[in-house]
Amino acid sequence: xxxxxxxxxxxxxxxGVIVGAGFASGQEILQFFASFGGQGLLGxxxxxxxxxxxxxxxxxxxxxxxxESHKEVVQxxxxxxxxxxxxxLITFFLFAITVVMLAGAGSLLHQWLGISExxxxxxxxxxxxxxxxxxxxxxxxxxxxxxxxxxxMTVVVAGYVLxxxxxxxxxxQAAAEQQPKGAGHWLVAALLYVSxxxxxxxxxxxxxxxxxxxxxxxxxxxxxxxxxxxxxMLLIAAAMYWRMDTLGGLSMPMLSLATQISPWLGHxxxxxxxxxxxxxxxxxxxxxxxxxxxxxxxxxxxGTALASVLALGGSFVGFIALVGMVYPIYGYIGFALMACAxxxxxxxxxxxxxxxxx
Numbered sequence: 451x452x453x454x455x456x457x458x459x460x461x462x463x464x465x466g467v468i469v470g471a472g473f474a475s476g477q478e479i480l481q482f483f484a485s486f487g488g489q490g491l492l493g494x495x496x497x498x499x500x501x502x503x504x505x506x507x508x509x510x511x512x513x514x515x516x517x518e519s520h521k522e523v524v525q526x527x528x529x530x531x532x533x534x535x536x537x538x539l540i541t542f543f544l545f546a547i548t549v550v551m552l553a554g555a556g557s558l559l560h561q562w563l564g565i566s567e568x569x570x571x572x573x574x575x576x577x578x579x580x581x582x583x584x585x586x587x588x589x590x591x592x593x594x595x596x597x598x599x600x601x602x603m604t605v606v607v608a609g610y611v612l613x614x615x616x617x618x619x620x621x622x623q624a625a626a627e628q629q630p631k632g633a634g635h636w637l638v639a640a641l642l643y644v645s646x647x648x649x650x651x652x653x654x655x656x657x658x659x660x661x662x663x664x665x666x667x668x669x670x671x672x673x674x675x676x677x678x679x680x681x682x683m684l685l686i687a688a689a690m691y692w693r694m695d696t697l698g699g700l701s702m703p704m705l706s707l708a709t710q711i712s713p714w715l716g717h718x719x720x721x722x723x724x725x726x727x728x729x730x731x732x733x734x735x736x737x738x739x740x741x742x743x744x745x746x747x748x749x750x751x752x753g754t755a756l757a758s759v760l761a762l763g764g765s766f767v768g769f770i771a772l773v774g775m776v777y778p779i780y781g782y783i784g785f786a787l788m789a790c791a792x793x794x795x796x797x798x799x800x801x802x803x804x805x806x807x808x
Contacts, residue, residue: 453667460658460671462598464505465678466729468651469600476686476704477554478632480697482643483683484690485629486636487622493640494687498680500644502673504788508652509672512659521741523656527790536787537741540649543780544738545761547650550772551731552578553765555724557701562720571765574724578731579758582739583751601682603722607708607715608685616692625694632778645784650730652787653737735761 483490483497508523515522524540525533552571559570616622633639655672662668690703696710697703705723709716739757743749765772 453663456663456667457671457674460509460662460668461674461678463658463733464509464651464655464672464675465601465682466726466733468647468675468679469682469726469730476690476707477701478643479683479686480690480703481630482632482639483636483687484694485626485631486639487626487691487694489636490626490639490691491684491687493636493643494680494684496637497640497644498676498683500641500788501647501679502676503792504644504648505651505655505676505679506669506672507792508648508655509659509662509668509675510665512656513662513665513668515656515660517656517660523652527787527793539780539783540653540787541738541741543649543776543783544653544734544741545757546764546776546780547734548578548731548738548757548761549764549767550776551727551734552761553768553772554701554727555731556765557768558705558720558724558727561702561705562717562724568766571762574728574731575758575762575765577728578735579754581728581732582736582754600722600726601678603708603719604682604685607704607711607719608689610711611689611692611707617695622691622694625697626691629694629697632781641785642778642781645788646778646781648788649780649784650734653741654733657737657740 483493486493511517511523511526515526517523521533521537524537527533552574553567555574556567556569556571559565559573560567617625631639633642655675658671659668662671686704689707690697693707693710697706702723705716705720708719735754735757739745739750739754743753
């Protein structure tokens with residue numbers, strides 16, 4: 451029973467980190483899947499299978515290496531010199547995702563409550579910095595706790611949308627073609643989506659793997675996390691395609707879908723989305739700082755405060771612009787990381803586990 455709880459804890463925390471970066475607002479699913487119409491739904495299946503393997507691979511590698519940051523895994527996969535280059539790129543991306551999340555929080559609070567986007571981002575920045583200063587076990591528990599609520603809300607909204615009438619396919623397809631796209635082809639977009647999410651989620655995933663009590667726990671925690679991501683992705687993309695004619699130009703299309711059902715459901719969804727965006731900001735900023743300075747030290751806390759202020763400044767660029775700019779760039783970088791994950795997982799799988807770990 452203890453092992454099952456630990457598996458669920460790892461899966462929930464991983465889903466929580468990825469959901470905020472690539473699911474909660476709906477903008478990411480819209481650009482990388484729903485905007486391609488029916489082909490985008492096939493892309494969800496491809497991406498879901500890729501998530502299952504990659505989350506399993508990085509979690510088990512983190513457990514074998516007793517990783518405290520992504521540096522150990524990256525250097526084990528790529529060697530010292532090439533690994534150093536990817537280490538720098540990944541570390542910067544963690545900070546970039548934090549910036550995107552703070553911008554997303556500002557957009558959400560503006561669309562939900564009419565609060566200025568600037569003050570919304572400030573509120574999210576303060577909350578993120580305070581939570582990151584907690585110890586790693588509390589951070590993982592915080593991130594995993596909100597995940598079940600988002601999954602429940604997603605199933606409710608998607609189930610309602612998919613069971614109600616919609617515009618004809620020609621209208622939906624025409625509306626989809628007008629949406630911004632993350633790539634020129636649906637398969638490239640699906641792989642890019644997985645790739646940038648892996649770059650975002652891998653650092654925190656290997657830290658969680660490093661905390662796991664055994665390889666089996668790390669493996670099944672990764673598998674369960676990947677399966678849950680695939681299911682959520684498919685539900686959200688299908689619901690968005692069903693309502694594609696009503697979503698044009700919105701920063702938070704998931705909030706729009708919930709509000710179409712009921713105003714009170716829109717308020718509840720807003721609260722959940724805010725929690726998931728905050729989850730990802732916490733996970734990314736924690737992994738970023740853990741790579742730079744020792745955790746649970748005065749330097750870590752002061753560094754967190756400084757990094758939070760810098761991220762807040764970057765968030766003023768705007769949420770939609772940041773999603774369209776940051777994610778595709780790191781998606782292409784992540785392709786190399788995905789290939790190395792496959793080779794490295796096979797190679798490390800033949801080696802002995804680290805002494806003292808099951």
